[in-house]
Amino acid sequence: MVALDRARPAKIRVRLVGPHVLINQALGQLLSALPGFELAPDEAESSVWQADLVLLILPELSDLEPFIRQHPQARVLLLSLDWTPAEARIALQAGAAGCLDFDQPAEALGRALHQAARGEVALPAELARDLILNLAAGQTPTANPAYDSLTPRERELLPLICLGLDNKQIAQRLYLSVRTVENHLASIYAKLGVRSRTEAAVLAIQHGWV
Amino acid sequence: MKYQKNAMQTSSPSAPTVKTRLALLYTMGDLHAEPLRYDLNCLRLLVADLAPDLLCVEVTQEAWESGQLSASGLEIRSALVPVSAATDIVLVPVAPSPARFSDYASPPSWRRDLARWLDLCLRWGQRKADGPEAIHGPIFQTFCHTLCTLTELSWKPQDRAAWEAQNHSLVESILQVVRRDPGRRVLVVVQCQRLHRIVPLLNAHAEELEIVSYQEL
Numbered sequence: 503m504v505a506l507d508r509a510r511p512a513k514i515r516v517r518l519v520g521p522h523v524l525i526n527q528a529l530g531q532l533l534s535a536l537p538g539f540e541l542a543p544d545e546a547e548s549s550v551w552q553a554d555l556v557l558l559i560l561p562e563l564s565d566l567e568p569f570i571r572q573h574p575q576a577r578v579l580l581l582s583l584d585w586t587p588a589e590a591r592i593a594l595q596a597g598a599a600g601c602l603d604f605d606q607p608a609e610a611l612g613r614a615l616h617q618a619a620r621g622e623v624a625l626p627a628e629l630a631r632d633l634i635l636n637l638a639a640g641q642t643p644t645a646n647p648a649y650d651s652l653t654p655r656e657r658e659l660l661p662l663i664c665l666g667l668d669n670k671q672i673a674q675r676l677y678l679s680v681r682t683v684e685n686h687l688a689s690i691y692a693k694l695g696v697r698s699r700t701e702a703a704v705l706a707i708q709h710g711w712v
Numbered sequence: 713m714k715y716q717k718n719a720m721q722t723s724s725p726s727a728p729t730v731k732t733r734l735a736l737l738y739t740m741g742d743l744h745a746e747p748l749r750y751d752l753n754c755l756r757l758l759v760a761d762l763a764p765d766l767l768c769v770e771v772t773q774e775a776w777e778s779g780q781l782s783a784s785g786l787e788i789r790s791a792l793v794p795v796s797a798a799t800d801i802v803l804v805p806v807a808p809s810p811a812r813f814s815d816y817a818s819p820p821s822w823r824r825d826l827a828r829w830l831d832l833c834l835r836w837g838q839r840k841a842d843g844p845e846a847i848h849g850p851i852f853q854t855f856c857h858t859l860c861t862l863t864e865l866s867w868k869p870q871d872r873a874a875w876e877a878q879n880h881s882l883v884e885s886i887l888q889v890v891r892r893d894p895g896r897r898v899l900v901v902v903q904c905q906r907l908h909r910i911v912p913l914l915n916a917h918a919e920e921l922e923i924v925s926y927q928e929l
Contacts (some may be wrong), residue, residue: 535763537756537798537799609797613797613798613800647713670800670802673800674803677802677804677889677892679766682765682893682896
């Protein structure tokens with residue numbers, strides 16, 4: 503476990519799928535320049551299966567479900583403009599690993615891809631906040647909260663989750679490593695009986711913990 | 713859902729504490745004011761490749777949190793901050809004050825002439841040490857240690873004391889980072905003139921951390 507924990511991360515293979523050659527090429531160059539990523543070759547259909555992540559640009563959100571049905575193993579991130587919470591919810595329910603916005607710097611794109619590669623949902627902070635507030639308005643928690651069992655550090659993390667910060671942003675605020683934040687989150691999920699940061703945030707907002 | 717399963721599989725934060733692996737990377741920030749500069753892209757790629765969990769740099773917490781990095785070294789602004797922004801590497805400001813080695817001056821006398829000459833020698837050595845392996849090799853480290861010790865001797869006693877106190881505080885900040893998040897891979901990037909000051913101080917905490925070369929991090 504320790505040896506794995508200390509291993510240097512391998513490069514994340516990203517496959518770009520989009521209707522516009524120019525945009526694909528530009529994104530390809532951008533990703534190649536970001537540390538920690540490499541492009542999966544796009545000539546073969548099999549590269550979708552070999553890639554760690556698929557960055558998908560779709561003109562219509564309705565095309566997402568057929569794509570995911572065709573490639574059920576792929577971790578798909580959608581890249582689009584002006585996401586609404588309703589659209590993000592549809593995309594996530596269809597199986598997308600995240601919704602990314604064109605209107606963000608390359609570093610934010612890199613962070614979101616790292617986040618998705620770790621198995622988290624990648625959403626722009628504002629969109630995550632809006633989505634959580636929407637969900638909190640209509641969702642009842644299914645688990646019994648155990649706020650008292652949280653450690654001071656875990657309680658410190660809860661408001662940051664509710665702000666829609668991703669793991670890197672939380673780690674940077676608390677000067678902890680991203681892995682430590684991931685461990686704290688896993689512990690929070692287990693103690694609160696939830697399965698995701700969204701559920702944890704909903705629970706925290708509904709119970710007035712933050 | 714898959715991502716939830718993965719998240720739950722990570723180890724608990726209450727797992728037994730392991731020693732922190734800590735590596736020191738020395739920079740030659742003084743050369744940035746000269747026409748011949750060392751390749752910052754090399755530093756960028758090196759840090760990105762090492763991918764430490766925590767990257768301790770010579771910036772004060774106030775400067776970092778307010779985004780006022782103009783007083784910090786060029787290598788920090790142009791190499792380390794962008795790498796941290798583009799990756800999962802968390803940048804931790806550990807400098808107790810913005811003062812750097814070159815900010816300490818010798819009194820105007822033969823001592824200042826000696827310090828200038830030593831500085832020229834150091835810059836010559838820095839230019840000759842072409843690449844990270846050379847900078848971290850025994851020849852350059854002995855050379856740097858000797859010249860920096862002599863330069864420090866040319867300073868006023870209160871400046872020497874201030875420099876020593878600053879290095880003690882810097883090491884204390886690094887130890888806080890290690891204690892806050894034990895068992896992680898920590899890379900400390902400091903100007904090479906601190907080498908002979910902070911290594912013995914860090915070595916005194918062998919029970920908490922293991923100092924390794926940057927290649928072994």
